[in-house]
Amino acid sequence: MKNKFLKSILIILIPVFLVVLINSFSKSINNCRGLNSKSEKLICWEKLIDSTLQKGGIDQAFEKVEELYQSDPVFVGNCHSFVHLIGEKAYKLFSDKAQFNLSSKTSYCGYGFYHAFMESLLNDDGDLVRARKFCDYVEEKLRKQNADAKGACYHGIGHGVADNHDQKFWDNELDLVEQPLKLCEKVSPDETFLNRCSSGVFNVLAIAYNGNKLKINSEDPLWFCRQLDNNIYRKTCYEEMNTALFALSDKKILPAAKFLEEIEEDEFALSGIRSLAGVFGMSAVQKGNFEKFTLDCRKLQPRLRLACIKGFASGLIEGGSPELEYEKALKFCEVNTNIEERQACFDEVLRLSSVYYTSEKHKMVCNLVLVKFRRHCL
Secondary structure, three states: OHHHHHHHHHHHHHHHHHHHHHHHHHHHHHHHHOOOOHHHHHHHHHHHHHHHHHHHOHHHHHHHHHHHHHHOHHHHHOHHHHHHHHHHHHHHHHHOOOOOOOOHHHHHHHHHHHHHHHHHHHHHHOOHHHHHHHHHHHHHHHOOOOOOHHHHHHHHHHHHHHHOOOHHHOOOHHHHHHHHHHHHHHHOOOHHHHHHHHHHHHHHHHHHHHOOOOOOOOOOOOHHHHOOOOHHHHHHHHHHOHHHHHHHOOOOHHHHHHHHHOOOOHHHHHHHHHHHHHHHHHHOOOOOOHHHHHHHHHOOOHHHHHHHHHHHHHHHHHOOOOOOOHHHHHHHHHHOOOHHHHHHHHHHHHHHHHHHOOHHHHHHHHOOOOHHHOOOOO
């Protein structure tokens, strides 16, 4: 009798609790939105996300990111930083052996979660075996939901081994990357993951340039990449200089791309321009002026045109609205009147859809595209 009574009470109370919780979160978001200055909003959002993470876990924290992304354009421009925050706080839960449920939503806003999580883990004890085991756990937990989760985790390891390297010894580029790359070789099970780990290392190099911790050669910003002997490292170095070229060129694609046009090897030039265009795609998510970017891609060397189109589409996905990343990328593909460009664009969007989403959701995205462009749909 008592059990039946308790069940009846719970049936009544649980929905009430959920309504109160949802209303409380909505009120918190509205409170942040009502603030006038950007700095006040950022502080308010940080407190809100931290509180949500502590009370509801990783999944709910990312749901809060999703809501904030939809509610305020200021948040969109800072989304990567906030998923960094979740990664940092989540590591604290993980290390304290608190309840830790990894979410497929960790892909939101450019996978920044793994950057901060691994930086925190490696700063804690530098244990590469522990880092590798965590990435194995990521694959086991998320491979059916996101095929690139383990790769993103290894990119995070690259961030961690480079960013935790003593910065007072960063006298030059080699000092910054040499030891971290050796650690990447030690931790990576194969070349695929060495590629991802080294990309994290060179991403830290670009961040060092952008933060004036190292002085960039404005006349020849890719000189260091060019003299690397290892082809994996040369490729990832060219790719990860994307944000440095973006800043150096005053956010203009043609001046930035001229440095990549000088690369003789097609493999490196194509992957480099795709990565550079991705940064421009991420920065254009809120603007919507997609036709202009198509015209800019057409002004590049003919060999780079389609890679430029693909890169811009990938950036729209990486910086896109959580769970709806594909929407603006598909719109971009539609503005390309050239059939070859449209095919390249849809190829990239559908390839990434197959990586980012479950098979069911990927099929849904495929159905939004004309049959003749569905080369990445089974």
